[in-house]
Amino acid sequence: MANWFEKILPTFLRKETKKKSSVPEGLWKNCSSCNTILYVPELEASLYVCPSCDHHLRIGARKRLDLFLDVEDKIEISSNKSSQDLLKFKDVKKYKDRLSEAEDVSGEREALIVMSGSLFKLQLVAAAFEFRFMGGSMGSVVGQQFLNGMEYALKEKLPFVCFATSGGARMQESLISLYQMARTAAIIQKLKDARLPYISIMIDPIYGGVSASIAMLGDINIAEPKALVGFTGPRVIEQTLKVTLPEGFQRSEFLLEHGAIDMIVHRKEMRKTVHELLKGLSQGLSS
Secondary structure: OOOOOHHOOOOHHOOOOOOOOOOOOOEEEEOOOOOOOHHHHHHOOOOEEOOOOOEEOOOHHHHHHHOOOOOOEEEEEEEOOOOOOOHHHOOOOHHHHHHHHHHHHHHOOEEEEEEEEEEEEEEEEEHHHHHHOOHHOOHHHHHHHHHHHHHHHHOOOOOOEEEEEEEEHHHHHHHHHHHHHHHHHHHHHHHHHHOOEEEEEEEEEEEEHHOOOOOOOOEEEOOOOOOEEEOOOOHHHHHHHOOOOOOOOHHHHHHHHHOOOOEEEOOOHHHHHHHHHHHHHHHHOOO
């Protein structure tokens, strides 16, 4: 409590002391769907699924792979490259400045992480997009890292699993980014020719060039509940075509009903389900 002398002092001369919060920072998080305040340790234990409304909160790529793969034997497969501003692209910001900001925000060098590891002791390669890095957009380095992971899977004769969340091709790299669609589609076909399973798991949101290539080319295409999956967003479609879209359009439930995806799998069941699918696919493709 301030004494009488401090009270009569002009504001700019007072020594302001901030009261420390009794709640440590980082211990609480709001659900983006129902706005329930969630205790982070309990949220982590529930795999970042809201216990109130079952909403699947967004998580980073590295965290997702940590939750998915066995703890032992994880090895990151990296291209050891950073994106270059070959076109000297500039909108309201320079591309190189956006890359620097994305690294600071995400803590990653690029928008894709690839690891070899195991799932209930079954060896595989897994990749995950980092949406915090420029919306998970795919440029030349992302494309190369995906290729490196696929080539490792081909060499070691391992299945491949990809968690895709992205806004699409990276516009700052123009045709270079669009070229990655063809490169990734071609290497996926090589994996299929080698009779090795590829499972695609679509995470909210997944759009554009990534949804039209990597995400939709799995032997089995899975989505998390209520994930937004499409090529162009609903608002753009409505404004361009002057139509009113049905309720739930582009949600994973809508896509499953219309045959665009194969399965919807709850995050808590993902490890078990993918493991069973990989065992079945591996036996079927080898026979």
